[in-house]
Amino acid sequence: MIVELEKISKFYTNNGLVSKRNVLNEISLSINDGDSLSIVGPSGSGKSTLLNILGTLDLPTSGIVKIKGKEIQDFNEKQLAEIRNANIGFIFQQHHLLPQFTLIENVLVPTIPLKDKNLKNSALERAMSLLESVGLADKIHQHPGQLSGGECQRATVVRALINEPNLVLADEPTGSLDQDSAEQMGELLSNINKKHNVAMVVVTHSLDLAKKMNAIFNLDHGKLEIIESKK
Numbered sequence: 385m386i387v388e389l390e391k392i393s394k395f396y397t398n399n400g401l402v403s404k405r406n407v408l409n410e411i412s413l414s415i416n417d418g419d420s421l422s423i424v425g426p427s428g429s430g431k432s433t434l435l436n437i438l439g440t441l442d443l444p445t446s447g448i449v450k451i452k453g454k455e456i457q458d459f460n461e462k463q464l465a466e467i468r469n470a471n472i473g474f475i476f477q478q479h480h481l482l483p484q485f486t487l488i489e490n491v492l493v494p495t496i497p498l499k500d501k502n503l504k505n506s507a508l509e510r511a512m513s514l515l516e517s518v519g520l521a522d523k524i525h526q527h528p529g530q531l532s533g534g535e536c537q538r539a540t541v542v543r544a545l546i547n548e549p550n551l552v553l554a555d556e557p558t559g560s561l562d563q564d565s566a567e568q569m570g571e572l573l574s575n576i577n578k579k580h581n582v583a584m585v586v587v588t589h590s591l592d593l594a595k596k597m598n599a600i601f602n603l604d605h606g607k608l609e610i611i612e613s614k615k
């Protein structure tokens with residue numbers, strides 16, 4: 385078990401007023417080693433909120449979040465960052481690569497706070513090999529501004545994998561890509577799940593991408609329902 389959500393609910397407050405609608409309503413979900421699932425649903429249905437809670441970037445209003453069996457609600461920022469950095473890689477719709485750094489520098493950023501000396505020492509080698517595996521071997525010294533959107537997004541896959549996470553969370557990873565790059569990105573994410581045995585949760589509007597995962601969930605009106613499963 386990597387992440388376990390037990391009856392989590394979330395509502396936002398605006399100027400101290402609690403909105404009547406629960407964005408998430410008592411959702412339970414377990415993510416195990418090697419799982420792959422996608423989450424679809426209308427805009428504003430809470431997909432990003434759910435993904436952020438899975439990734440410990442946000443906390444639920446009620447319910448329990450466990451990472452590797454540990455309840456995290458009383459963790460401080462430092463403890464959260466540590467458990468997140470050791471277990472979870474993130475991919476967002478925008479690549480958020482730092483423009484002043486080269487590709488190789490960018491993908492190494494998450495290794496800066498690493499505690500694990502072995503993982504830290506082998507980071508450069510791992511970065512090179514991962515960049516090669518996503519077809520960016522000859523671009524490692526270029527800056528993001530010199531690369532296409534698809535290339536930048538493939539680099540974020542490497543950045544997400546650099547600390548050897550157990551789980552990768554992707555929020556609309558193909559949302560800003562043209563069709564060909566999106567197709568390539570989808571293949572890449574699906575291959576990574578199989579090859580690195582890393583669990584993958586993908587939020588997407590693309591049914592093509594959603595179908596590349598083993599299970600598809602729909603989030604609507606605060607409830608998560610499985611709509612398709614290959615297992």
Ligand SMILES: Nc1ncnc2c1ncn2[C@@H]1O[C@H](COP(=O)(O)OP(=O)(O)O)[C@@H](O)[C@H]1O
Binds near residue numbers: 407427431
């Ligand atoms: N920080 C926030 N403060 C207040 N409301 C928010 C905040 N983040 C999201 N929301 C609201 O929660 C709902 C779900 O948002 P979100 O998780 O981004 O949905 P999705 O990713 O499915 O489009 C929306 O109604 C949105 O306006």
Ligand SMILES: [Mg+2]
Binds near residue numbers: 431432433555
């Ligand atoms: Mg969203």
